[in-house]
Amino acid sequence: MELDETRAKWVQIAAEIERRIDAGEYPAGTKLPGILALCAEFSVAQVTARKALADLRGRGLIRTENGIGSFVREQQ
Numbered sequence: 107m108e109l110d111e112t113r114a115k116w117v118q119i120a121a122e123i124e125r126r127i128d129a130g131e132y133p134a135g136t137k138l139p140g141i142l143a144l145c146a147e148f149s150v151a152q153v154t155a156r157k158a159l160a161d162l163r164g165r166g167l168i169r170t171e172n173g174i175g176s177f178v179r180e181q182q
Contacts, residue, residue: 107148115150119158127167127178138168138176 109118126132130154139147159176162168170176 109148109150115148115156116157116161119144119148119150119155120161123158123162124167132178134178134180136178138178140175 107118107122109115123132125137132138138159141152141159144150144158145152146156148167159168159170163170167179168176169179173177
């Protein structure tokens with residue numbers, strides 16, 4: 107996925123991960139790619155990838171376990 111230079115990169119990454127969750131590419135309980143994998147996939151800095159995950163976490167779409175990774179939350 108190529109990022110649009112007119113919008114914040116973290117917003118676009120969060121939207122793409124949310125799209126993948128909604129499409130079933132990342133089912134509930136799935137471990138998401140790590141920060142370094144996201145950085146490589148989207149060609150962004152770690153702070154940008156972390157901000158995207160923080161947004162998803164803040165909206166209740168994912169949960170993060172320190173030292174383990176981020177996972178898609180079960181839908182309630």
